[in-house]
Amino acid sequence: MKRAFLPLLLLTLTACNKNAGIEGLQTFTYAAGDHRSGSLVYAENPPAGGAHNPLWQNCGVYDGQLYKEYAVHSMEHGAVWITYRPGLDAAGLAQLKTLVDGRPYTLLSPYEGLDTPVAASAWGAQLKVDKPDDARLKAFLDKYEQGPTTPERGASCTGGYSNVR
Incomplete structure (x- = not known):
């Protein structure tokens, strides 16, 4: 009789692990709350925490x-930062704008020096893709906007800094 429950258990565990298998996803571990002034150096480009x-x-x-140091703080609050190489064509930029439209915890900006055309970063997670219409970007947003790695979930994503470099 114990064998009859095994397939049900596997099905349940698989269903609870939604979006776990985002191909190309990289994860990192950072302590939260490390506030510093000035220009900072990050291990990832763009940063994914710290x-x-x-x-x-x-x-x-x-x-x-954007200043990396401000954007990283937004990620600590649960934001996903979508960055793209400057010069992305109008159609690609429109796709990214549509992707983040209506999502209150997202940043979208160009980022000089990306090694791929588009990157999605959240606190402790990052996904780099070659095309703005890559379906993995939505999966990343669904999982990480106010997601499980957010140290200060629900903290404000307004009332801060709003300028660009």
């Missing part, structure tokens, strides 16, 4: 580069 400015970046769509 020390950051005491002020956060207001969530939204930007057409200029």
Whole structure:
């Protein structure tokens, strides 16, 4: 009789593990709350956590580069930061804007020096893709916007810094 329950158990565990298998996903471990002033150096490009400015970046769509130190603080609050190489064509940019439309905990901005055309970063997680219409971007957003790695889930994504570099 114990064997009859095994398939049900596996099915249940698989259903609870939604989006766990995002191909190309990289994860990192960072302690939260490390507030510092000035320009900081990060292990990932773009960053996926770590020390950051005491002020956060207001969530939204930007057409200029953001200060990494403010954006990282927003990720600590549960934001996903979608970055793209400057010069992305209008159609690709429109796809990314549609992807983040209506999502209150997202940042979208160009980012100089990306090694792939598009990157999605959250606190402790990152996904790099070649095309703005890659379905894994939505899966990443669904999992990590206010997701399980967020140290300060529900903290504000407004009332902070709103300028670009």
